[in-house]
Amino acid sequence: MSDNDLTMPNLSRRDVLATAGALVIGFWLPPRADAQIIHPEGAAWAVEPATEEVNAWVVVNPDETVIVRIGQTELGQGVWTSNAMMVAEELQCDWSKVRPQYASANRDAKEMAPAWTLKVPGNGAQDPSGGGEPEFGDRNRTGVSGIPDSLYRRMRTNAASSVKDGRYYLQLAGAEARERLLLAAAKLWGVPVEEVSSKNSIITHRPTGRTTTYGKVASLAAETPHPHPERIRIKPPSEWTLMGTEQKNLDVPMKVSGKAVYGIDVHLPGMKWAAVKSCPVYGGKVKRYDFERIRTEPGVISAIQFPIPEPRLIRGRIFGGGVAVLADSWYQAKAAIEKMPIEWDVPPENAARNTDNIRAKLLASLDDPVKASVNLGDCDSAFRTAAKIVEATYTVPYLPRARMEPGNATVLVTDNRVDIWLGDQSPQETRYSASQITGIPETNVYVHLCHLGGGYGRNGNGPQAEQAIYIANKNRGTPIHLLWTREEDFINTTYRSIGVARLRAALDKDGWPIAIEARTATDAEAPGANAGFDGAPRYFAPNYRFSIHSARFHIPVGTRRGVGAPAQHFYRESFMDELAHAAGKDPYLYRRELIARTTLPYKADMIKALDVAAEMSGWGKPLPRGTARAIALEEHGAEAGHHATISAMVHTVSLGKQGQVRVERVDVAHEEGFSLVNPLSVRKQIEGQIVWFYNDAMYQECNVAEGRIAENNFDRFLLSRIKEDPPQINIRFFKTGHWMNGMGHDRGTSIQSAITDAVFQISGKRYRDLPLRNHDLTWS
Amino acid sequence: MDLSVNGVRHSVDVAPDTPLLWVIRDQLRLTGTKFSCGIAQCGACTVHIDGRPVRSCSVPVSAAAGKAVTTIEGLSPDGRHPVQLAWMELDVPQCGYCQSGMIMSVVALLKRHPNPTDADIDAEVTNACRCSTYHRIRQAIHVAAAKISTGGGSL
Numbered sequence: 013m014s015d016n017d018l019t020m021p022n023l024s025r026r027d028v029l030a031t032a033g034a035l036v037i038g039f040w041l042p043p044r045a046d047a048q049i050i051h052p053e054g055a056a057w058a059v060e061p062a063t064e065e066v067n068a069w070v071v072v073n074p075d076e077t078v079i080v081r082i083g084q085t086e087l088g089q090g091v092w093t094s095n096a097m098m099v100a101e102e103l104q105c106d107w108s109k110v111r112p113q114y115a116s117a118n119r120d121a122k123e124m125a126p127a128w129t130l131k132v133p134g135n136g137a138q139d140p141s142g143g144g145e146p147e148f149g150d151r152n153r154t155g156v157s158g159i160p161d162s163l164y165r166r167m168r169t170n171a172a173s174s175v176k177d178g179r180y181y182l183q184l185a186g187a188e189a190r191e192r193l194l195l196a197a198a199k200l201w202g203v204p205v206e207e208v209s210s211k212n213s214i215i216t217h218r219p220t221g222r223t224t225t226y227g228k229v230a231s232l233a234a235e236t237p238h239p240h241p242e243r244i245r246i247k248p249p250s251e252w253t254l255m256g257t258e259q260k261n262l263d264v265p266m267k268v269s270g271k272a273v274y275g276i277d278v279h280l281p282g283m284k285w286a287a288v289k290s291c292p293v294y295g296g297k298v299k300r301y302d303f304e305r306i307r308t309e310p311g312v313i314s315a316i317q318f319p320i321p322e323p324r325l326i327r328g329r330i331f332g333g334g335v336a337v338l339a340d341s342w343y344q345a346k347a348a349i350e351k352m353p354i355e356w357d358v359p360p361e362n363a364a365r366n367t368d369n370i371r372a373k374l375l376a377s378l379d380d381p382v383k384a385s386v387n388l389g390d391c392d393s394a395f396r397t398a399a400k401i402v403e404a405t406y407t408v409p410y411l412p413r414a415r416m417e418p419g420n421a422t423v424l425v426t427d428n429r430v431d432i433w434l435g436d437q438s439p440q441e442t443r444y445s446a447s448q449i450t451g452i453p454e455t456n457v458y459v460h461l462c463h464l465g466g467g468y469g470r471n472g473n474g475p476q477a478e479q480a481i482y483i484a485n486k487n488r489g490t491p492i493h494l495l496w497t498r499e500e501d502f503i504n505t506t507y508r509s510i511g512v513a514r515l516r517a518a519l520d521k522d523g524w525p526i527a528i529e530a531r532t533a534t535d536a537e538a539p540g541a542n543a544g545f546d547g548a549p550r551y552f553a554p555n556y557r558f559s560i561h562s563a564r565f566h567i568p569v570g571t572r573r574g575v576g577a578p579a580q581h582f583y584r585e586s587f588m589d590e591l592a593h594a595a596g597k598d599p600y601l602y603r604r605e606l607i608a609r610t611t612l613p614y615k616a617d618m619i620k621a622l623d624v625a626a627e628m629s630g631w632g633k634p635l636p637r638g639t640a641r642a643i644a645l646e647e648h649g650a651e652a653g654h655h656a657t658i659s660a661m662v663h664t665v666s667l668g669k670q671g672q673v674r675v676e677r678v679d680v681a682h683e684e685g686f687s688l689v690n691p692l693s694v695r696k697q698i699e700g701q702i703v704w705f706y707n708d709a710m711y712q713e714c715n716v717a718e719g720r721i722a723e724n725n726f727d728r729f730l731l732s733r734i735k736e737d738p739p740q741i742n743i744r745f746f747k748t749g750h751w752m753n754g755m756g757h758d759r760g761t762s763i764q765s766a767i768t769d770a771v772f773q774i775s776g777k778r779y780r781d782l783p784l785r786n787h788d789l790t791w792s
Numbered sequence: 793m794d795l796s797v798n799g800v801r802h803s804v805d806v807a808p809d810t811p812l813l814w815v816i817r818d819q820l821r822l823t824g825t826k827f828s829c830g831i832a833q834c835g836a837c838t839v840h841i842d843g844r845p846v847r848s849c850s851v852p853v854s855a856a857a858g859k860a861v862t863t864i865e866g867l868s869p870d871g872r873h874p875v876q877l878a879w880m881e882l883d884v885p886q887c888g889y890c891q892s893g894m895i896m897s898v899v900a901l902l903k904r905h906p907n908p909t910d911a912d913i914d915a916e917v918t919n920a921c922r923c924s925t926y927h928r929i930r931q932a933i934h935v936a937a938a939k940i941s942t943g944g945g946s947l
Binding site for chain 1: 807810811814818819821822823824825826827828829830831833834836863864865867868871876879880883884885886887888889890891892895910913914915917918919920921922923924925926927928929930
C-alpha cells in the first residue's frame with residue numbers, strides 16, 4: 013500500500029479479510045479519523061460508532077447494546093469489566109448488553125474533559141458518599157503521575173489506581189448519560205423528568221406505566237445537553253447494586269477461543285516484519301553490521317540501524333542502540349538477523365559491571381552518611397542501652413516482568429499521520445513519542461489498543477513502540493510490525509532494582525524494640541524506595557530511623573509489579589520474624605502488640621487483618637514435623653490516613669528433607685474498604701499474586717555478567733508451574749472505613765518472608781537473600 | 793507442502809524447517825496460537841498433532857506434513873468446547889495470552905485421563921502462566937472432566 017491509499021477520499025470502507033479467524037485490516041481515511049478500522053471480533057480498540065454517543069464514555073445502539081469506553085488497559089487485572097461496572101452502575105443499563113471498548117487516545121489529544129469530571133465529589137478518602145480524593149498531581153498527560161484534564165483523564169494503567177483514580181468520574185459519566193436519557197424520554201412524552209425513571213435499560217413513566225428503552229431515545233439524548241451537570245451525584249456503596257457483586261470478566265469468552273486480538277496478532281496489507289537485535293550492554297550501540305551476508309536470505313528486504321531510544325521519551329531510561337532486519341515474515345527476519353554479523357560499541361565501564369560488584373557497591377552505600385527520611389527519637393542512645401541488639405542484612409536481585417507476550421508494535425507512518433497498534437499501558441505517552449519521533453502532531457497520532465499479554469508495569473517499560481516508530485518513520489507508507497524474541501524482550505525491559513537492606517533493632521529485657529533502624533539501598537533511579545518504612549514505623553519503636561541509600565548502575569530500572577513494596581515488605585516482615593524469635597515471642601502476637609502501640613490511623617484495620625488471618629489459619633494448632641506457619645502484614649498507605657490497602661496472610665509451608673518447599677495453604681484476610689468493585693477480580697488477583705511472589709521468593713533473578721543480563725529466557729529465568737500452586741487459598745474480606753488504594757500489584761508479597769521463616773523454623777537455616785533456589789534447604 | 797489444520801487442507805510454500813508455529817500464525821493467519829519463548833519452555837504455542845500436544849515453536853512444519861493439526865480455533869466451532877465452558881465458568885484467564893496453549897494441553901490431558909487426579913494434572917500440565925491463574929485452572933480441569941463424564945460435551 014502507498015501513502016496515497018490513506019488520502020483517497022473515495023475509499024469508503026476498509027477491507028477486512030477474515031481467513032479462518034485471522035485478521036487483516038485495510039485502511040480508509042474517515043471523516044472523523046479516529047480508529048476507522050473495521051472492528052473484528054476480539055479486537056479491543058476504539059471504533060467510530062454507528063450511533064452518536066451520549067457522552068464520551070457511553071454509546072447506546074438501537075439494538076440496546078451499550079458501548080462503554082475504557083480508559084485503562086486490561087492486563088488481566090479486570091479493568092475491562094470493573095471500569096464498565098462503574099459506568100453501568102449509574103447508567104442503570106442491562107449489564108448483559110454492555111460491550112467494553114478502549115477509549116480513543118487520539119480524541120484524548122484533541123478534546124478536553126467535560127467540566128463535570130474535573131471536581132471530585134465528597135470529602136476525601138474516608139467519605140463513603142464521595143469520590144475518594146484521588147491525587148491530581150501533575151496534570152501533564154504524558155507524565156507518569158497525576159490525572160490530566162484531557163478527555164479521558166488518566167489513560168495510563170499503573171499503581172493499581174484504576175478504581176481509585178477513575179471511579180468518581182466513571183460513575184459520573186454513567187450518571188450523566190442516564191439523566192440525559194431520562195430527559196430525552198421526558199421530552200418525547202412531554203412529561204416532567206421527575207416522573208421518569210429507568211432500570212435495566214427500560215425507561216418508565218411512572219404515572220402512566222408507559223415505557224421505552226435506552227436504544228430508542230439514545231439519539232435524542234445525544235442532542236439533549238444536561239442543564240445542570242454540576243448537580244449530578246454519584247451513589248455511595250450502600251446504594252450499589254452492580255458494583256460490589258462478583259462479575260465474570262467480559263473478555264474471557266474471547267480469551268478462551270483464541271479470538272482476542274493481541275498486538276502480536278495484527279496483520280495489515282503490505283505489512284513487513286522487523287526482527288531486532290539491541291546492544292545487550294545498556295548504553296551500547298551498533299559499531300558495524302554486515303547486511304551483505306544476509307541480503308539473499310529468503311524474504312529479507314533491508315536492514316536498518318537505530319540509535320539508543322531517546323531517554324526523555326521513556327522516562328530517562330537508557331537502553332541500547334541496535335539494528336532491525338525487515339522481511340516478509342517475522343521468522344524470516346529473525347532467522348536472517350541471527351546470521352548477520354554485528355559488532356557493538358560498548359561503554360567499557362558498563363561492560364565491567366557484574367552482580368557481585370553491583371551488590372558490593374550497594375552494600376557499601378548503606379554506610380554512606382545520608383539524611384534520614386524518618387528520624388524519630390534518638391536511636392543512637394537507645395542502642396547504647398539495649399539489652400539485646402539484632403541486626404540482619406537482606407538482599408534481593410534484579411527482576412524483570414517477563415510478561416508472556418514479547419514486546420511488539422505495528423506502526424504505519426505516512427506524510428501526516430501515524431497509526432500504531434499495540435498493547436500499551438500508557439497510550440498518552442506513546443502518542444507523545446510518536447509525535448516527537450516523526451514530527452507529526454499528536455492530534456494525528458492514532459494508538460489502536462490491542463489486548464495485552466501481561467503488563468505488570470507500562471507493558472514492560474521498554475521501548476517497543478519507540479523502536480517500531482523509528483523504523484516505520486524511515487519506511488513511510490509501509491506498515492512495520494516489530495516483534496522481539498524472548499531474549500530481546502529481556503534486553504529491552506526495565507528491571508525491578510537489585511536491593512539490599514540492613515535492619516537493626518535494640519530490644520529491651522523483655523524483647524520489645526526500643527529502637528529500630530532501617531537502611532535500604534537500590535539503584536538511585538528506582539521508584540518506590542520509600543515503601544513500607546516511610547512516615548512512621550508500622551511496628552512501634554519509640555526511636556525509629558529510616559534512610560534511603562543508593563548507587564547508580566547502568567541497568568535500566570522501573571516499575572515492576574508492586575514497585576518498591578515487594579522488596580521492602582520482605583525486609584520488614586522478615587525482620588519482624590527475627591525479632592519475635594529473638595524475643596522468644598509468638599510472631600503473630602508480637603506484631604499485634606507492636607501495631608497496637610502505634611498511633612497510626614489505620615492500626616485497628618491492621619490488627620483486624622492479622623487477627624482474621626490467624627484465626628482462619630488455625631494459628632497455634634500443632635502441625636506435623638516439617639511444616640510451619642508464618643504470618644505477615646501487607647499494607648500500602650497505612651501510615652497516612654488517606655487511601656490504604658491492608659491485608660495479612662498466613663502461609664502454611666512444608667519443607668521436605670531434600671529441601672522441597674511446598675506452600676500447603678494460604679489464609680488471606682483482605683480489606684474491602686467501603687466496598688470492592690468486583691470481588692471476583694480481586695480474588696483472582698490475590699490468587700495470582702501469591703504465586704507471582706512465590707516465584708520471586710524461590711526462583712527468579714537476573715544476574716549481570718560483563719554488563720549484560722545473564723538470564724534471558726525461560727530455561728534460566730524460571731516460572732513456576734501448576735504443581736507448585738498452593739492447594740488451598742482461603743480469602744476473607746473485611747470492611748474498613750476508607751477507600752482502598754487498589755490491590756492489583758502489591759498483594760501476596762508476604763509469601764517471601766513466610767517461606768524464609770518457615771525454612772528457618774523447620775531447618776534452623778535463616779536465609780536473607782532471595783531467591784531461595786541458590787541455597788541448601790536440606791535438613792534432617 | 794500439504795498441511796491439514798483444523799480439518800482444512802492447505803498448501804503452504806515455506807522452508808521445511810520453519811517452525812510449525814510460524815506457518816500457523818503467518819501463513820494460515822490462525823493467531824490464537826501464541827509465541828512467547830521460542831524454545832519449547834512455556835507452552836503458549838501448544839497445538840495438537842494427531843491429538844498429541846506439541847510445542848509448535850520448536851517443531852518443524854515438515855513434522856506435521858500428512859498429519860492432523862488442531863489449534864485453539866479448531867477446538868469447537870462456537871467456543872463451547874467443554875474445556876472452554878469450564879474456563880468461562882471459573883473465569884480463569886487474566887491477561888489470557890497463555891490460555892490457548894493451556895487449554896490445548898488440558899484437552900490432551902483429558903484425552904489420556906478422563907478423570908485426572910491432581911497428580912495427573914501436576915505431571916502433565918507443564919505450561920506456564922505468568923498471571924499465575926493456576927488455582928482456577930485446576931478447578932476448571934475438574935469441572936471440565938465432570939462435564940464430559942456426565943454427557944456435557946466431548947473432547
